[in-house]
Amino acid sequence: MKLTKTPHNATIVEGFPGFGLVGSIATEFLIEHLKCEQIGSHWFEEMPATIAVHDGNLIKPMNIFYCEEFNLVIIHAISGGSGIEWKITDYIDELAGKLNAKEIVSLEGVGSVQAKENPKVFYVTNQDAKKEHLKNLKVKELKEGILVGVTSALLTKSDKPLTAFFAETHSELPDSMAAAKIVETLNAYLDLHIDPKPLLEQAQKFENKLNTIIKQGANTKDELKRKQMSYVG
Numbered sequence: 001m002k003l004t005k006t007p008h009n010a011t012i013v014e015g016f017p018g019f020g021l022v023g024s025i026a027t028e029f030l031i032e033h034l035k036c037e038q039i040g041s042h043w044f045e046e047m048p049a050t051i052a053v054h055d056g057n058l059i060k061p062m063n064i065f066y067c068e069e070f071n072l073v074i075i076h077a078i079s080g081g082s083g084i085e086w087k088i089t090d091y092i093d094e095l096a097g098k099l100n101a102k103e104i105v106s107l108e109g110v111g112s113v114q115a116k117e118n119p120k121v122f123y124v125t126n127q128d129a130k131k132e133h134l135k136n137l138k139v140k141e142l143k144e145g146i147l148v149g150v151t152s153a154l155l156t157k158s159d160k161p162l163t164a165f166f167a168e169t170h171s172e173l174p175d176s177m178a179a180a181k182i183v184e185t186l187n188a189y190l191d192l193h194i195d196p197k198p199l200l201e202q203a204q205k206f207e208n209k210l211n212t213i214i215k216q217g218a219n220t221k222d223e224l225k226r227k228q229m230s231y232v233g
Contacts, residue, residue, distance in 0.1 A: 003040040005066055007073065008100045011190065014075040014092060015107040018149045020169030022109035025179035026186070027076040033194055036065035036074060042091060044084050064095075070192055073099060085153035092150075096160045103127075103161040105190075106151040107182050109175060110142075110166035119168035119178045121185045124155060126162050134163075137188050142166060163189075 013030065015023025030036070041060045062077045075092065096104055110122065122142035123134050131141070147155065151164045165185055167178035187194040 003064065003098075005037075005039045006099060007066055007068070007071055009102050010066075010071045010073045010099050011103050011105060012073045012075065012092065012096055012099070012101050013105045013107065013186070014077075014150070016077045016088070016150045018108050018151070019111060020109035020167075020175035020178050022167050022169060022175060022179045022182055023107040024076065024078060025174060025176055026107045026183050027074050029179065029183055030067075030072075030074055030186075030192075031065050031076055034067040034070065034072065034192065036067045036072075038063055039066045039073075040064040044087055070190065072190070072192075073101070082149075085150050086157065088150050089153040089157050092154065093158050093160060096158075101160065103163060104154065104158065105186065106154060106162070106164035107186065108147075108149070108151045108164060108166045109169040109178055110145065110147075112168035112170045119181050121168075121181055122166045124164045124166070126155070130163055134189070137185070139165070139185055139189075165189075 013027065015025075015027035017024040041063045043061045062075065065074045065076060066072070067074070073095075075095075092104065095101070112119065121139055123139050124142050124147070125131065125134070134141070145166075147164075154162060155164065165182050167175075167182040167185075169175040169178040183194065186192065
């Protein structure tokens with residue numbers, strides 16, 4: 001694990017491209033809005049060897065950013081963690097130990113039957129002391145549901161203080177409205193002083209960007225498969 005900075009007692013916020021890409025869109029918004037600096041990157045050998053280029057910048061599968069103003073470390077991923085959730089959890093746990101992190105905050109989407117103009121946000125936490133604060137913020141505790149992915153692995157394996165937020169999303173397609181709602185909740189939870197007015201507009205911009213990156217990645221993988229088949233055939 002190589003970091004250019006090791007901020008102690010930081011809060012770690014992670015977002016992986018799960019349901020509705022909510023985590024990826026939300027962390028992308030935070031990185032730009034809070035003017036974070038990149039302090040590291042990571043990849044796993046089990047991930048496809050794919051890298052994105054956007055506006056002339058290299059976007060690696062998993063990047064680590066830091067916002068000094070709020071002592072916030074943000075893990076932003078554009079590559080899914082399917083099949084390696086436990087390894088990613090071990091990495092996040094190791095990072096949290098290295099930084100003596102105050103808390104890990106996970107951002108996710110959770111399936112909803114229909115689209116909603118004002119999606120709800122739910123929480124799961126392993127810290128009873130946080131529940132009163134979350135109640136005051138009018139965030140509902142998730143009482144029933146099946147959780148999968150990196151957040152599920154963290155909740156199962158990590159012994160670090162952890163709070164996960166889940167925004168309702170009705171589709172596996174990128175959902176900027178759900179991402180905007182979860183950023184709004186995180187803003188209140190961590191008191192980040194984010195102006196909520198441009199939130200949806202900017203979230204939609206990040207949704208379009210991620211759509212482009214993901215499509216390019218899928219096209220690259222398809223092209224690679226075709227080449228491999230032509231070599232064999």
